[in-house]
Amino acid sequence: MAAREKYDEAQVVEQLHDPKMCRSAFGKVIEHYSSQLYWQIRRMVIDHDDANDVLQNTFMKAWTNIDNFRGDAKLSTWLYKIAINESITFVNKKKVMNQLSIDDDESFLVNQLESDEWFDGDEAQLNLQKAIASLPEKQRLVFNLRYYDEMKYDEMSEILGTSEGALKASYHHAVKKIEQFLGETE
Amino acid sequence: MKREDSTLLTKYGKDSGFKVPENYFEDFNKRMTEMLPEVEITPVDVKPTMWQRVRPLVYLAAMFAGVWCMMSVFNHFNGTQTDSVGAVAEKLIDDKSNVDEFLMSGSVSDYDLINYDDSVMLSNEEDLSENP
Numbered sequence: 001m002a003a004r005e006k007y008d009e010a011q012v013v014e015q016l017h018d019p020k021m022c023r024s025a026f027g028k029v030i031e032h033y034s035s036q037l038y039w040q041i042r043r044m045v046i047d048h049d050d051a052n053d054v055l056q057n058t059f060m061k062a063w064t065n066i067d068n069f070r071g072d073a074k075l076s077t078w079l080y081k082i083a084i085n086e087s088i089t090f091v092n093k094k095k096v097m098n099q100l101s102i103d104d105d106e107s108f109l110v111n112q113l114e115s116d117e118w119f120d121g122d123e124a125q126l127n128l129q130k131a132i133a134s135l136p137e138k139q140r141l142v143f144n145l146r147y148y149d150e151m152k153y154d155e156m157s158e159i160l161g162t163s164e165g166a167l168k169a170s171y172h173h174a175v176k177k178i179e180q181f182l183g184e185t186e
Numbered sequence: 187m188k189r190e191d192s193t194l195l196t197k198y199g200k201d202s203g204f205k206v207p208e209n210y211f212e213d214f215n216k217r218m219t220e221m222l223p224e225v226e227i228t229p230v231d232v233k234p235t236m237w238q239r240v241r242p243l244v245y246l247a248a249m250f251a252g253v254w255c256m257m258s259v260f261n262h263f264n265g266t267q268t269d270s271v272g273a274v275a276e277k278l279i280d281d282k283s284n285v286d287e288f289l290m291s292g293s294v295s296d297y298d299l300i301n302y303d304d305s306v307m308l309s310n311e312e313d314l315s316e317n318p
Contacts, residue, residue: 121203
């Protein structure tokens with residue numbers, strides 16, 4: 001197996017604006033970010049096939065708008081922003097298709113979880129996912145980014161356009177609500 | 187400081203229970219790269235940030251500052267050896283005997299040295315005669 005080439009973000013960003021190199025550079029971007037973006041999307045949309053579609057849309061959108069990316073922000077921030085917007089839009093569209101209210105997150109996501117063949121968590125993991133699904137959209141996002149990805153608040157602030165203080169408060173409330181939910185279900 | 191989510195982490199860990207098909211990411215990367223449409227890219231020079239521009243100068247300044255600090259510390263702890271070459275030369279020049287020796291050393295002939303020895307011997311003999 002060939003050794004994987006080291007990923008150099010500054011070099012890749014430069015190559016993205018070179019017509020001769022941009023396609024291969026974007027291939028490197030896909031290889032580097034597909035996994036982390038997938039898991040963020042998956043935790044939002046729950047179902048694997050949906051996550052696959054949203055990830056595909058995310059990269060497609062990034063590729064067709066690559067000319068607008070000038071390197072002012074970090075590439076990861078830009079990609080996370082697209083991925084999160086795509087995830088939220090997808091979930092809302094799917095809820096409309098299923099004739100559910102936009103605010104009716106919990107039951108919709110739990111149904112998704114229980115019907116997903118690529119979820120093989122035990123009862124505790126299922127309960128945790130149900131607890132996360134019970135959170136409001138923004139808190140769910142913040143919780144997933146912090147708890148699973150250990151993303152720093154300053155980076156999260158850039159992606160979500162919210163102050164660090166508000167994000168910390170949001171995470172605190174999310175943790176308390178999840179603990180309460182789990183306490184009631186046990 | 188204890189993390190506020192430590193209870194959840196201890197009890198549930200970070201495994202969400204979600205799985206993906208085998209080789210999913212390898213397949214996805216290949217498939218995704220192949221399906222990218224043609225796009226028109228406008229070549230641009232990505233401007234280096236202010237930090238990228240001044241970084242070499244900052245590193246250079248830091249290096250000089252480091253050398254200067256090291257010299258200061260070295261001088262501080264070696265007080266007796268702190269005189270610079272210039273200061274030592276100045277001290278030696280102030281001492282008149284050294285100046286004489288210094289000035290003479292290049293122009294003393296063998297003849298002068300023999301005479302010098304004789305004069306020393308004579309002065310010693312005079313000393314002895316004065317103090318038998």
